Amino acid sequence: MPPGDKPPIFSSWNTWYILVLLFLVVLITGFCLFTNYFS
Amino acid sequence: MSTADWIVLAVSLCAIIAYGLYKSSATKNLDGYFLSNRTMPWYLVLLSIMGTQASAVTFLSAPGQAYTDGMRFVQYYFGLPLAMIILCISFVPIFHRLKVYTAYEFLESRFDLKTRTLTSLLFLLQRGVSTGISIYAPAIILSSLLGWNIYLTNAFMGGLLIIYTVSGGAKAVAYTQQLQMIIIFSGMLMAGYMVVHLLPPGVGFVDALRVGGKMGKLNVITTGVSGNGFNWNDRYNIWSGLIGGFFLALSYFGTDQSQVGRYLTAKSLSESRIGLLMNGLVKVPMQFFILLIGVLVFTFYQFHPAPFFFNQVQVNKMANTPYRDSMQLMQLKYDLLTKKKSVAVAKWVSATRAQQGEEKAEANLKLLNRQTEEIRSDFTRLISKSKVGGDSNDTNYIFLRFVIDYLPKGLVGLLIAVIFLAAWGSIAASLNSLASSTVVDIHLKFVRRDASPEADYSISKWYTFAWGVFSIVIAMFATNMGSLIEAVNVLGSLFYGVILGVFLVAFYVKQVKGNAVFISAVMVEAAIVLLFWKSAIGFLWLNAIGALGVVAVAMLLQLLTGKKNGNPDGLPQ
Numbered sequence: 001m002p003p004g005d006k007p008p009i010f011s012s013w014n015t016w017y018i019l020v021l022l023f024l025v026v027l028i029t030g031f032c033l034f035t036n037y038f039s
Numbered sequence: 040m041s042t043a044d045w046i047v048l049a050v051s052l053c054a055i056i057a058y059g060l061y062k063s064s065a066t067k068n069l070d071g072y073f074l075s076n077r078t079m080p081w082y083l084v085l086l087s088i089m090g091t092q093a094s095a096v097t098f099l100s101a102p103g104q105a106y107t108d109g110m111r112f113v114q115y116y117f118g119l120p121l122a123m124i125i126l127c128i129s130f131v132p133i134f135h136r137l138k139v140y141t142a143y144e145f146l147e148s149r150f151d152l153k154t155r156t157l158t159s160l161l162f163l164l165q166r167g168v169s170t171g172i173s174i175y176a177p178a179i180i181l182s183s184l185l186g187w188n189i190y191l192t193n194a195f196m197g198g199l200l201i202i203y204t205v206s207g208g209a210k211a212v213a214y215t216q217q218l219q220m221i222i223i224f225s226g227m228l229m230a231g232y233m234v235v236h237l238l239p240p241g242v243g244f245v246d247a248l249r250v251g252g253k254m255g256k257l258n259v260i261t262t263g264v265s266g267n268g269f270n271w272n273d274r275y276n277i278w279s280g281l282i283g284g285f286f287l288a289l290s291y292f293g294t295d296q297s298q299v300g301r302y303l304t305a306k307s308l309s310e311s312r313i314g315l316l317m318n319g320l321v322k323v324p325m326q327f328f329i330l331l332i333g334v335l336v337f338t339f340y341q342f343h344p345a346p347f348f349f350n351q352v353q354v355n356k357m358a359n360t361p362y363r364d365s366m367q368l369m370q371l372k373y374d375l376l377t378k379k380k381s382v383a384v385a386k387w388v389s390a391t392r393a394q395q396g397e398e399k400a401e402a403n404l405k406l407l408n409r410q411t412e413e414i415r416s417d418f419t420r421l422i423s424k425s426k427v428g429g430d431s432n433d434t435n436y437i438f439l440r441f442v443i444d445y446l447p448k449g450l451v452g453l454l455i456a457v458i459f460l461a462a463w464g465s466i467a468a469s470l471n472s473l474a475s476s477t478v479v480d481i482h483l484k485f486v487r488r489d490a491s492p493e494a495d496y497s498i499s500k501w502y503t504f505a506w507g508v509f510s511i512v513i514a515m516f517a518t519n520m521g522s523l524i525e526a527v528n529v530l531g532s533l534f535y536g537v538i539l540g541v542f543l544v545a546f547y548v549k550q551v552k553g554n555a556v557f558i559s560a561v562m563v564e565a566a567i568v569l570l571f572w573k574s575a576i577g578f579l580w581l582n583a584i585g586a587l588g589v590v591a592v593a594m595l596l597q598l599l600t601g602k603k604n605g606n607p608d609g610l611p612q
Contacts (some may be wrong), residue, residue, distance in 0.1 A: 005132055008309045008316070013128055020120045020319065027323060028117075028277070031259040038252025 040185065044452030051222060051456035052199065055215050055463065059203025062214040068492035072208035072499050073140050073475040075304040083213050084314030087301040089322070090216030090464035092291075095177035096435065098227065098329065098461050103349075103437035105333025106340075107412075109258040111275045113330055116323050118285030122292065123319035127312040129546050130293045135308040140479040141472075142299040142542075149545045150553035152484065157560055158538050159480035162296055163473060165534045167506065170469040171197075171513020177462050178514065180435050181455065183352040184443055193514040200463040201507035204470050205500050209304050212467045219460040226450075226457040227329065233446055234335040239342050239385070246388060250341055251334040253387075253401055254408055259327070286583065290539040296472035297465075336441050341384040341404075343445075344377045345411075348418055349436035356427040365421060373414045380407045466510065474503040533571060536585020537564045543586060544593050551597045559593035 007013045040048075070076055079087070104112050130142075139145055143162065147155040174197035181196075182189040203211045235244050251257050263269055263276030273279070292298045292315065305311035347370045348354050357366045387400040415433070422431045430436075442454045478499050483490070490498070541560050544551050567585050 007127070008313045013124065016124050016127075016316065020124060023120060023320060024117065028260060031113075031327075035252070035257050035259050038248045038257050039255070 040451060040455070041448040043448040044455070047449050047452030048456045048459075051453065052459055055218060055222075055460060056199060056203055058218055059200075059207055059211040059215040063203060063207030063211045067496045069140060069478070069495050069499065071210075072496050073300065073471065073479075075208070075210040075213060077304060078306050079213055079304040079310070081305065081310040081313035081317070083217055084302050084305045084310060085317045085321075086217045086220045087213045087304070087468070088292075088298060088314060088318045089325070090220050090461075091297055091301055091468035092322075092465070093223075093461055094173055094465040095458045095462035096173075098223065098457060099177060099180055099438055100435050101326065101329045102333030102336055103434035105256060105330040106337045106437045107434055108275075109256040110327070110330040110334060111258045111261045113259055113323060113326050114261070114275050114277050114280030115284050116288075116326055117277065117280035118282065119288045119322050120319035122285050122288035123315045125289060126293050127315055130542075131302065131311050131315065132308055133546075134299065134303060135311065139303070140300075141296050141476050142294055143296070143476065143480050146541065146545060150556055154541065154553055154557045154560070155480060156484070157557060158294075158541050159296075159476050161534045161538055161564070162294075163476055163481075165531055166295070166297060166469055166473055167509060168513055168530055170466055170473065170506070170510040172517055173462060173466050173469065174510055174514035175517040176435075177458050179430060180439060181458065183350055183430070184436060184439055185455075190515060193511060196459065196462055197466060197507065197511040197514055200467050201470070201504060204467045204507065205503045208499070208503070209300065209471055212471050213301070213304060215467065216464045219464045222453075223457050223461055226453045227332065229450055230442065230446065230454060231328070231332045231335065233450065234332065234339050234441075237339060237445055242342070242388060247335055247338040249391065250338045250384060250387070254337070254341075254405065256334045256337050286539075286586070290535050290582065290586070294535075294538045294542045296476050297469045300472045300475055301468060333438065336438060339441070339445075341408075342381055344374070344381070346440060347373045348415065349433050349440040350430060353422055353427070353431060353433075357422065357425060360425045360427060362421055362425045366418065369414050369418055369421075373411060376407055376411050376414070380404065380411065383407055470503050470506050470510070473506040474499055477502045477506070532581040532585075533567055534564070534585075536582040537567065537589055539582070540586040540589025540593075543590055548590060548594060551593045555596040555600065556589070556593045559589050559596055563588040563592055 007016055010016060010019075101112065133145060134142065137145055137148060141159065143155045143159040146158055174193055178189060178192040178196045181187055182192045203215060207214075235247060238247060248257065261273075261276045263273040263278055269278075302311040302314055305314060354366070357363065383400065383404045387397070387404050390396045390400040419431055419433065439454075439458070442451055446454065478495065482498060482502070483495070487494075487498075537560050540563065541556055544556050544559075563585055566588065567581050570584070571581060
């Protein structure tokens with residue numbers, strides 16, 4: 001990454017990593033609940 | 040098709056062509072034609088990326104996939120969001136900083152001209168043939184189900200989009216993809232609504248999901264672990280999705296010019312990044328929705344008689360072979376079972392509501408479904424045995440057959456337009472990227488280096504047209520070669536790994552220089568072809584072997600030679 005390069009919207013790429021990991025956790029948990037509820 | 044369907048289809052296709060021509064006012068130079076003067080906002084970049092990735096087969100095959108195998112295919116995209124972050128941090132800023140037209144240009148500044156030329160030639164070979172198959176794949180399905188002439192369907196599928204792609208370049212591609220995505224999602228939403236609407240009275244959306252769930256079609260998350268431990272042959276599970284999907288997305292979005300060319304049209308680095316990051320967030324829900332339609336179609340066919348084989352052309356072909364009697368016997372058994380199934384599912388719904396005898400009704404329904412699936416599998420094997428040729432993969436025909444048989448007039452036309460538009464979105468982006476790589480990486484380097492911007496613009500249009508004609512010719516030849524779709528997937532796997540390997544070395548192994556990576560790429564490519572030719576290794580593994588092979592051999596060669604040629608960062612010095 002070039003020096004001084006900033007990610008969009010947030011000030012750090014770590015925030016993007018956390019956001020995406022949270023997104024995946026919520027998504028996968030939601031899918032698990034969905035599968036279990038209807039099976 | 041009814042007159043109303045023809046009108047809806049014609050209006051939709053003409054609207055896209057007219058809109059593409061209206062938006063064709065590109066500046067007459069390479070920047071205007073291939074990068075739309077780098078003026079696109081992030082939401083157009085997002086729609087363009089999505090429109091390029093989602094081909095016609097995505098919308099035809101995914102509901103069929105859910106019908107036969109359940110929703111676990113969605114896990115394939117779990118690695119995508121993380122890959123988007125890695126791309127935004129490493130690949131995208133360098134492409135923007137160097138102001139490149141193609142991804143392969145960067146390889147010249149990082150390594151040398153020969154490495155750039157090799158990777159762009161590998162891309163052109165693979166993408167050129169696969170674009171032809173992108174025309175043929177939906178054309179064969181439409182021609183089979185609607186009785187259209189395959190050659191004319193190929194010509195319409197691949198020919199009409201050439202008008203606006205040649206005329207307007209990247210700008211026309213991006214704007215038409217925006218309109219195409221709106222029509223595609225409207226059509227799919229209406230189809231989803233209609234499936235539920237066509238269920239028997241008293242059976243609603245939640246009941247439909249319950250039937251799908253009980254029959255194992257809502258298997259969104261699977262671990263790939265069975266009684267014998269982890270199954271490495273299981274294609275779709277959470278681990279293959281997170282790990283395999285990550286590398287696949289990194290390779291496709293980072294090194295395939297058809298995608299790189301989309302996000303390079305953004306007006307800034309930040310807009311490119313937002314487009315890619317948003318794609319990572321919306322792709323999984325979008326795919327979930329498309330697969331859910333497939334589950335609803337499956338539930339619909341529990342209450343209504345499902346065709347014995349959705350591709351009627353294959354059934355007709357089999358009727359003229361010595362296997363005709365075997366087929367008719369299978370069909371009789373199947374029809375009997377489907378009648379029993381519609382009674383069994385109604386009993387199951389009643390039992391669930393009464394909360395009495397639910398388990399027995401469920402077991403009966405599962406047994407009947409298993410028996411019908413076994414007959415369908417037996418018939419597929421009979422087709423292979425009979426050697427009648429044609430497309431024996433029935434999955435791709437399920438959704439469109441449902442649309443044609445059950446949806447109202449007008450909506451059938453709209454959904455056929457959806458198939459055309461989805462195909463056009465990805466084919467137009469492919470033609471634009473093929474032309475940009477041919478002009479920038481080959482023509483301006485080896486044929487004519489000092490042409491005027493107007494001459495470059497003019498030759499770019501001709502190359503776009505030539506690649507369009509080439510793709511249609513490939514589609515016409517594919518008509519006589521039923522197995523070519525799989526052959527193109529194999530072809531992609533033969534080259535994708537090596538291209539990704541070269542880019543991984545470029546970004547992450549700074550000490551490796553041009554000669555080492557070039558020799559490594561040639562050696563590993565030869566080894567991959569030999570490996571595929573000589574052994575029975577699954578072709579998906581060739582991607583990983585190619586990428587890791589290039590990195591390992593390049594590092595070894597660099598260590599042995601110790602020579603230094605090249606620019607460690609690939610950035611201006």
